[in-house]
Amino acid sequence: MSxxxxxxxxxxxxxxxxKLKAFEKVEAQLAVLxxxxxxxxxxxGIVITVTGFSGRAIADTGALARGCIASGLTLVLAAAAxxxxxxxxxxxxxxxxxxxxxxxxxxxxxxxxxxSRFLRAxxxxxxxxxxxxVAAVAQLLVK
Numbered sequence: 001m002s003x004x005x006x007x008x009x010x011x012x013x014x015x016x017x018x019k020l021k022a023f024e025k026v027e028a029q030l031a032v033l034x035x036x037x038x039x040x041x042x043x044x045g046i047v048i049t050v051t052g053f054s055g056r057a058i059a060d061t062g063a064l065a066r067g068c069i070a071s072g073l074t075l076v077l078a079a080a081a082x083x084x085x086x087x088x089x090x091x092x093x094x095x096x097x098x099x100x101x102x103x104x105x106x107x108x109x110x111x112x113x114x115x116s117r118f119l120r121a122x123x124x125x126x127x128x129x130x131x132x133x134v135a136a137v138a139q140l141l142v143k
Contacts, residue, residue: 004113008105019101026108027093033115037087040119040126044080047073047133058140068136075129079122086118 015021051058051073059066096107 004106004109005102007109008102011105011109012101022101022105023093023108026105026112029112030093030108030115033087033112033119037083037119037122040083040122041080043130044076044126047076047130051133054137054140058136061136061140061143065136065139068132068139072129072132072134072136075125075132077129079125079129082118082125083122086122087115 011025012019012022015025051069055069055073058069091111093108093111096104096111098104098107
C-alpha cells in the first residue's frame, strides 16, 4: 500500500464496507504486535535469569566474555525497554473513533505502523544483544 489512506480504503473494501469488521481487522493486527512483544519480553526475562545463575562464571572466562555478556545484557534490556515503551503503551482504539470510518481506520493504521517500527527496533536490539550473549556463553564452553 502506498499510504495509510489507500490501506484504510482497501481494508474497508475487503470487509465489504462493514465498519466494525474493518475496525476489528486493524485491532487484530495490533494484538499481534502485543503478542510478539510479550514473546520478546519473555525471552529477555530468560536471558536475565540465566545471567543471574551463570553470569559470574561466564564473566570469569576473560575480558572478552565479560564485555560480550555485559553489552549483550545491556542491549537485551534496551530491547525490552524499547518494546515496552513503543508497543505496550496503552491507548484504546475506541478513543480514536470518528464519524468518518476512513479517518478512524487511517488513525488506527498509523498507530499500528508506529508500534511496528518500535517492535522492529526492539527486535534488532534483541538479536544483537542475544548474539553477544551467546558469544560470551560460547567462550565459557570452549575454555
